Amino acid sequence: MKNIFTTALLFLLFVGPSIAEPLMSPTSYSKDLYKESILDGNYLSTIENPSKFLDFNYGERVASPAQISSAILSWSKQSNRLKVVEYAKSHEGRPLYAIFISSPENIANLESIKLNINKLSDARNLNDRDAKSLINSLPAVAWMAYSIHGNETSGADAALGIIYHLIASKDPEVTNMLSNMVIVIDPMMNPDGRDRFAKSLEQFRGTSPNYDDQSLLHTGDWPYGRTNHYYFDLNRDWLYLTQPETRGRVALINEWRPQILVDGHEMGAQDTFMTGPPREPINKNIDKNLIKWGNKFANDQANEFDKRGWRFYTGEWHEDLYPGYSFYVQFRGTLGILYEQSRMSEDGVRRPEGTIQSYKEAVHHQYISTLANLKTLQRNSYQMYLDYWDGRKLNVSKNGKYANQTFVILPTDNHGRLNALVSKLEAQDVEIYRNTKVLTVQSALKQTGELVEDFIIPKGSLIIPNRQPEAPLIAAILEFDADIDESVLLEERQANLRDGSSIMYDTTAFNFTMMFGLSAVTVPENLSNNLESWTPFPSSIEINEDAVMWAVNAEDDRSVAFAARLMEKNINVRIIDKDAVLSSHALSRGSVAVLAMDNLNHKDLIDDIREIATDLDISLVSIESGFGTKELPDWGGRHFLLLQKPQIAILSHADFSSYDVGVTWWSIDQYLGIRHSQLNSSMAEYADLRRYNTIVMPSGYADLNGSKKEALMTWVAQGGTLIAHNRSSRLIASSKDFGNVKLLQNTFENSLDYNFDLLKEMAASENTINKAKTLAHGINLDINYPWESSNTQMSEKELQNRDKWQSIFMPSGSMVAGRVDQKHWLSFGTPSTLPILYANFPILMTHDKTEAVVRIGELISNDGIKDFRMINWSSIPPGKDLNVRMSGLVWPEAAQRIANSAYLTRERIGRGQIILFAGEPNFRGSTRGTNRLWLNALIYGAGLGASAKINL
Numbered sequence: 001m002k003n004i005f006t007t008a009l010l011f012l013l014f015v016g017p018s019i020a021e022p023l024m025s026p027t028s029y030s031k032d033l034y035k036e037s038i039l040d041g042n043y044l045s046t047i048e049n050p051s052k053f054l055d056f057n058y059g060e061r062v063a064s065p066a067q068i069s070s071a072i073l074s075w076s077k078q079s080n081r082l083k084v085v086e087y088a089k090s091h092e093g094r095p096l097y098a099i100f101i102s103s104p105e106n107i108a109n110l111e112s113i114k115l116n117i118n119k120l121s122d123a124r125n126l127n128d129r130d131a132k133s134l135i136n137s138l139p140a141v142a143w144m145a146y147s148i149h150g151n152e153t154s155g156a157d158a159a160l161g162i163i164y165h166l167i168a169s170k171d172p173e174v175t176n177m178l179s180n181m182v183i184v185i186d187p188m189m190n191p192d193g194r195d196r197f198a199k200s201l202e203q204f205r206g207t208s209p210n211y212d213d214q215s216l217l218h219t220g221d222w223p224y225g226r227t228n229h230y231y232f233d234l235n236r237d238w239l240y241l242t243q244p245e246t247r248g249r250v251a252l253i254n255e256w257r258p259q260i261l262v263d264g265h266e267m268g269a270q271d272t273f274m275t276g277p278p279r280e281p282i283n284k285n286i287d288k289n290l291i292k293w294g295n296k297f298a299n300d301q302a303n304e305f306d307k308r309g310w311r312f313y314t315g316e317w318h319e320d321l322y323p324g325y326s327f328y329v330q331f332r333g334t335l336g337i338l339y340e341q342s343r344m345s346e347d348g349v350r351r352p353e354g355t356i357q358s359y360k361e362a363v364h365h366q367y368i369s370t371l372a373n374l375k376t377l378q379r380n381s382y383q384m385y386l387d388y389w390d391g392r393k394l395n396v397s398k399n400g401k402y403a404n405q406t407f408v409i410l411p412t413d414n415h416g417r418l419n420a421l422v423s424k425l426e427a428q429d430v431e432i433y434r435n436t437k438v439l440t441v442q443s444a445l446k447q448t449g450e451l452v453e454d455f456i457i458p459k460g461s462l463i464i465p466n467r468q469p470e471a472p473l474i475a476a477i478l479e480f481d482a483d484i485d486e487s488v489l490l491e492e493r494q495a496n497l498r499d500g501s502s503i504m505y506d507t508t509a510f511n512f513t514m515m516f517g518l519s520a521v522t523v524p525e526n527l528s529n530n531l532e533s534w535t536p537f538p539s540s541i542e543i544n545e546d547a548v549m550w551a552v553n554a555e556d557d558r559s560v561a562f563a564a565r566l567m568e569k570n571i572n573v574r575i576i577d578k579d580a581v582l583s584s585h586a587l588s589r590g591s592v593a594v595l596a597m598d599n600l601n602h603k604d605l606i607d608d609i610r611e612i613a614t615d616l617d618i619s620l621v622s623i624e625s626g627f628g629t630k631e632l633p634d635w636g637g638r639h640f641l642l643l644q645k646p647q648i649a650i651l652s653h654a655d656f657s658s659y660d661v662g663v664t665w666w667s668i669d670q671y672l673g674i675r676h677s678q679l680n681s682s683m684a685e686y687a688d689l690r691r692y693n694t695i696v697m698p699s700g701y702a703d704l705n706g707s708k709k710e711a712l713m714t715w716v717a718q719g720g721t722l723i724a725h726n727r728s729s730r731l732i733a734s735s736k737d738f739g740n741v742k743l744l745q746n747t748f749e750n751s752l753d754y755n756f757d758l759l760k761e762m763a764a765s766e767n768t769i770n771k772a773k774t775l776a777h778g779i780n781l782d783i784n785y786p787w788e789s790s791n792t793q794m795s796e797k798e799l800q801n802r803d804k805w806q807s808i809f810m811p812s813g814s815m816v817a818g819r820v821d822q823k824h825w826l827s828f829g830t831p832s833t834l835p836i837l838y839a840n841f842p843i844l845m846t847h848d849k850t851e852a853v854v855r856i857g858e859l860i861s862n863d864g865i866k867d868f869r870m871i872n873w874s875s876i877p878p879g880k881d882l883n884v885r886m887s888g889l890v891w892p893e894a895a896q897r898i899a900n901s902a903y904l905t906r907e908r909i910g911r912g913q914i915i916l917f918a919g920e921p922n923f924r925g926s927t928r929g930t931n932r933l934w935l936n937a938l939i940y941g942a943g944l945g946a947s948a949k950i951n952l
């Protein structure tokens with residue numbers, strides 16, 4: 001079989017050309033567009049020119065990752081001016097390199113240079129005199145990194161030229177520079193994305209050049225080359241550190257603490273060139289000196305552009321509030337410089353003025369910018385080190401901005417999640433402690449903004465005093481709110497109102513504890529007594545082979561993976577859906593139990609349990625008796641629910657958000673490691689959906705009409721669990737007959753019914769009752785009926801008008817408080833108040849048999865309030881108040897609009913169910929709080945919310 005195939009292929013290759021008609025030669029060639037030479041130095045003949053590694057002339061086209069790697073490896077053998085460090089491997093196995101370039105003497109001395117930079121960075125162990133003598137001995141250190149977005153290609157091509165120029169040049173200007181500088185080049189930060197894009201160039205290239213920026217050659221195709229293998233935007237991962245590319249890169253950058261970090265990108269094809277410094281909002285934790293230096297660098301770079309007649313700009317859309325870009329380095333004292341070159345993939349792009357900007361010129365822009373920035377650093381390195389030293393002193397000073405503030409994460413049994421957070425903090429050199437005694441502090445700020453007097457910090461909390469070397473970064477990622485100037489708020493509001501635009505480029509909330517859904521407080525003092533260094537929680541796997549069952553606690557997120565991995569091995573697994581105590585082990589509701597009696601025919605049951613618990617590093621207990629005292633669950637009763645093995649498909653492709661598809665896919669691979677399929681959604685109506693019992697619809701614009709909708713609805717009714725996110729939830733909720741969850745704007749007609757059910761739900765969660773009043777013999781005429789008690793009930797027209805106005809102000813990534821139904825199976829392992837990252841999501845409304853598992857707004861007690869009060873369609877009962885905003889910008893109008901709406905809904909349809917998330921629960925792989933709700937839906941849904949299929 002193999003031989004026949006090979007023979008056929010050879011035959012085709014051999015005779016192919018003589019049969020095919022020759023293609024017509026083009027009337028013009030793009031190589032003639034730009035006559036300037038990028039590499040204009042005097043070069044050593046012993047170093048191979050970049051074009052030697054390419055099948056085109058350097059700078060004219062996109063070099064593939066393999067070509068760039070091969071040049072780097074060859075040069076490392078040809079020159080003693082560089083050292084190549086492989087700092088990571090991508091998911092697809094491609095190497096990521098940092099190339100250290102300097103004089104041979106410095107290259108031999110890199111370790112001691114690095115040591116001295118680190119000495120200078122901890123002002124607790126160094127005096128001014130020693131610091132100055134260190135600074136005198138230090139070379140400048142520059143970090144130049146490119147093409148983190150794989151389809152923004154010109155940066156990496158410039159880097160290839162820069163490496164060659166620096167290692168091959170005979171000019172004294174260059175050799176002098178190298179004796180005073182260590183230049184680190186990270187030529188391509190996202191090789192998997194670049195490779196995907198380079199491949200699409202091969203696919204869409206014709207014979208003639210193409211100057212149309214709308215053509216597939218320039219745009220690429222879904223899922224595009226911007227992101228990495230799992231469609232993650234690596235330029236939003238510098239703090240969350242979910243991807244191997246970022247983890248390796250950040251570890252190396254943090255070891256080196258460079259003075260500048262250049263991040264070379266591309267932007268819209270019809271734009272020009274943009275560089276730093278940014279405009280407001282600028283994160284208040286950035287050292288003002290860096291802003292001063294940013295202007296200096298921009299000035300020198302601008303001169304180089306002016307000389308050549310190249311247009312450029314600074315500021316405009318470039319703001320600096322969100323700390324999770326490459327600019328996280330600014331919080332550690334490094335100047336971040338952004339390049340944004342207009343994007344074209346090859347040939348060039350025709351502009352409105354009739355000219356063509358060529359790809360080679362784009363490469364040249366990045367190349368000249370790089371050289372300009374290196375020269376500015378060479379001239380100013382000494383003064384920048386002095387400023388850096390000042391900043392480092394301030395970070396640990398008793399009188400500094402960060403001196404009297406401590407962040408505290410309260411104890412949790414969710415060790416998996418806490419350990420994950422700790423590893424991210426440690427990657428940023430944050431010093432972390434645990435209190436060995438209960439501490440009482442005068443006051444503490446809660447995540448909901450409430451200042452509590454005489455707060456008690458339980459023993460074993462995670463303590464981070466802000467006064468330490470990385471103080472600004474700690475504040476940036478742990479303070480509950482990033483300070484925004486009033487003038488910025490005003491400008492944003494005007495932009496919203498004028499044309500619906502925004503001056504905020506990313507989310508306005510990003511603090512780690514809310515992202516992770518962990519309870520925390522900020523204490524306005526420096527805690528330093530009764531602390532020991534933090535150590536991660538070890539797991540304890542206690543296996544008695546004669547036990548009747550083995551269990552893991554629901555509090556730990558990894559319990560879901562434990563269940564999923566066992567089921568994949570066809571082991572029967574149960575959920576205990578109520579808090580239990582068995583053989584003196586306390587197990588919270590949602591804990592996972594494997595019963596010996598359920599698995600009599602499974603060989604190696606104990607070995608499989610042990611192996612899975614060990615892989616997950618999760619604690620496991622053995623239970624000798626299935627008897628729970630009093631009302632506590634017993635193993636034969638209705639609280640031991642049998643799970644169904646999930647068989648999962650993700651709907652995917654062109655109509656879906658690649659980010660949400662990617663993070664859905666990654667979340668299964670990252671947290672669960674179980675089999676699943678991505679389906680091209682265009683075949684949803686032809687595919688045999690019976691193979692799956694769980695289908696995820698990531699956020700998207702997929703067409704939900706006709707036979708596709710029919711197929712999905714039938715599948716749900718027959719027992720399927722359909723889980724949808726954000727825009728897909730919007731499609732389902734706006735679809736007439738696809739379940740009963742509705743969009744807010746379609747409910748004004750019968751808003752009273754929705755409020756009725758909401759109040760019923762609130763009343764059901766009341767924890768007190770007045771016995772005497774309840775059992776009185778006389779008729780009570782003072783009962784409050786909410787719809788009668790409020791004289792501010794709004795008409796349909798008023799509700800519509802309000803909604804139109806309020807929808808102008810929807811947030812673009814802020815934290816709001818989620819109110820969690822503590823009795824629902826979807827909320828296992830989730831506290832009653834959950835921070836939710838919220839943006840312009842569909843506003844979901846439930847009524848009758850549709851369940852709202854999480855609603856927006858934390859209900860708090862306020863005895864001062866005596867009446868029912870209306871917020872649009874809903875009312876808050878007397879004695880209650882509602883907190884919505886937790887962090888970031890949530891306009892009061894938006895808070896009103898989303899208050900009491902559902903974030904997570906669940907509805908039974910036939911034998912199956914529909915679960916809707918208003919948002920994207922796995923956003924950037926970092927919203928761990930909402931991720932848990934999603935894992936519950938994905939793994940437990942088929943067993944707990946749909947009818948079991950019995951195989952006869």
Ligand SMILES: [Zn+2]
Pocket residue numbers: 149152265266
């Ligand atoms: Zn970019």
